[in-house]
Amino acid sequence: MSEAMGLDPADWVMWREMTAMRAGVDRALEHRLQRDAGISAADFDVLRSLADAEGHRLRAGALAEALGWEKSRISHQVRRMADRGLVDRQDCPTDLRGTWVVLSETGADAFATASCGYVETLERTLFSRLDADDRAAMRRVAAAVTDGLLAPDVQAFPTR
Amino acid sequence: MSEAMGLDPADWVMWREMTAMRAGVDRALEHRLQRDAGISAADFDVLRSLADAEGHRLRAGALAEALGWEKSRISHQVRRMADRGLVDRQDCPTDLRGTWVVLSETGADAFATASCGYVETLERTLFSRLDADDRAAMRRVAAAVTDGLLAPDVQAFPTR
DNA sequence: CACAGATCCATGACACGTCAACAACACGGT
DNA sequence: ACCGTGTTGTTGACGTGTCATGGATCTGTG
Numbered sequence: 186m187s188e189a190m191g192l193d194p195a196d197w198v199m200w201r202e203m204t205a206m207r208a209g210v211d212r213a214l215e216h217r218l219q220r221d222a223g224i225s226a227a228d229f230d231v232l233r234s235l236a237d238a239e240g241h242r243l244r245a246g247a248l249a250e251a252l253g254w255e256k257s258r259i260s261h262q263v264r265r266m267a268d269r270g271l272v273d274r275q276d277c278p279t280d281l282r283g284t285w286v287v288l289s290e291t292g293a294d295a296f297a298t299a300s301c302g303y304v305e306t307l308e309r310t311l312f313s314r315l316d317a318d319d320r321a322a323m324r325r326v327a328a329a330v331t332d333g334l335l336a337p338d339v340q341a342f343p344t345r
Numbered sequence: 346m347s348e349a350m351g352l353d354p355a356d357w358v359m360w361r362e363m364t365a366m367r368a369g370v371d372r373a374l375e376h377r378l379q380r381d382a383g384i385s386a387a388d389f390d391v392l393r394s395l396a397d398a399e400g401h402r403l404r405a406g407a408l409a410e411a412l413g414w415e416k417s418r419i420s421h422q423v424r425r426m427a428d429r430g431l432v433d434r435q436d437c438p439t440d441l442r443g444t445w446v447v448l449s450e451t452g453a454d455a456f457a458t459a460s461c462g463y464v465e466t467l468e469r470t471l472f473s474r475l476d477a478d479d480r481a482a483m484r485r486v487a488a489a490v491t492d493g494l495l496a497p498d499v500q501a502f503p504t505r
Numbered sequence: 506c507a508c509a510g511a512t513c514c515a516t517g518a519c520a521c522g523t524c525a526a527c528a529a530c531a532c533g534g535t
Numbered sequence: 536a537c538c539g540t541g542t543t544g545t546t547g548a549c550g551t552g553t554c555a556t557g558g559a560t561c562t563g564t565g
Contacts, residue, residue: 192464192467192468193472195480195484196472196480198484199480199483199484199487200467200471202484202487202488202491203367203483203487205413205487205491205494206486206487206490206491206494207363207367208413209490209491209494210490210494213494225550225551227551227552244513245513245514246512246513246514253365253368254552255552255553255554256513256514256515257514257515257516257552257553257554257555258551258552258553259514260514260515260516261515261516261551261552261553262551262552264515264516265550265551277513280512280513280560280561281513281559281560281561282512282513282514282559282560282561283513283514283560284513284514284515304352307352307360308352309493310490310493310494311360311490312353312356313493314486314489314490314492314493315486315489315490318482319482319485319486319489320355320356320359322478322479322482322483322485322486323359323363323482323483323486324355324358324359324362325479325482326366326474326475326479326482326483327359327362327363327365327366328362329474329475329479330366330369330370330470330471330474330475331362331365331366331369332474333469333470333473333474334365334366334369334370334373334470385520385521387521387522404543405543405544405545406542406543406544414522415522415523415524416543416544416545417522417523417524417525417544417545417546418521418522418523419544420544420545420546421521421522421545421546422521422522424545425520425521437543440530440531440542440543441529441530441531441543442528442529442530442531442542442543442544443530443543443544444543444544444545
């Protein structure tokens, strides 16, 4: 596989290293959040979005867009978080289809508790390992790739 | 959140961009594999490991180590793949606890079908966006971070 | 006003990953 | 041979993500 299919072996190694990096950092964050505040990374992302939002509340659709998630994922996630008291759900008065997702006091506490360890873990596993040049390069790479993702999956051939 | 907790805003942006990059590339790969060969990224990783292995077979533990997965994950994954005929399971004669995971003909076919689109998607979404400097920087970053991951979660303070 | 299509979200079924517990086996020393 | 310990892999429970589907509501057009 490495040398087959016209892919530069060095690129292949790079891809595996990228995968390992992301897996490691994600795992560290997950464990830390779980231990500090008993929440998952997905929980934390939702709490952060709500904490950043005006009035600590977002429409479900806006939340989905902010996180780049599917709407059904938001729905499941918010239901589970509401069951645990991390968020509240309120019907939207102006659009009866809509739902407001509101940060609860419990959720705000959990977020405050978790944030510190989250940043610390990120600092320890990621940033502390990178100098200014590394960071600049990393941002260049990430920006270039995400830009390209807007052009969707053309030229794909269905084999079955 | 962005400016709070002593994290450089630029670092924060970098982290979000990294997350978006990985999510986008992963998503593109998943969809492509599903469409081309009806398999998931996890399936593909297993098939690739087996295809690379001597005799197209690996012990479950070796597979777990090669992929950096938990043993139970391997067990579940292999069971599902065996149900679909992508791999075969054989008892190990020399160590009766052990299990050989063997690439089946169906699995080899699926891997061959999938590989091309996989590499092509990776090329399109990732490598085509990066010049030689970017790739070198990316490898430097990934290596530095994964190195740091070996030192486990010290200095963590339980907040609850 | 009536209706067709779009939008917003919820739900159920299914695949997946993690954790804790467990069973079977290997291997060392005595 | 025996016993304790570590290894190998499986299983079940649980939380999670995706997909397909459906119900409710809004909006624009005739």
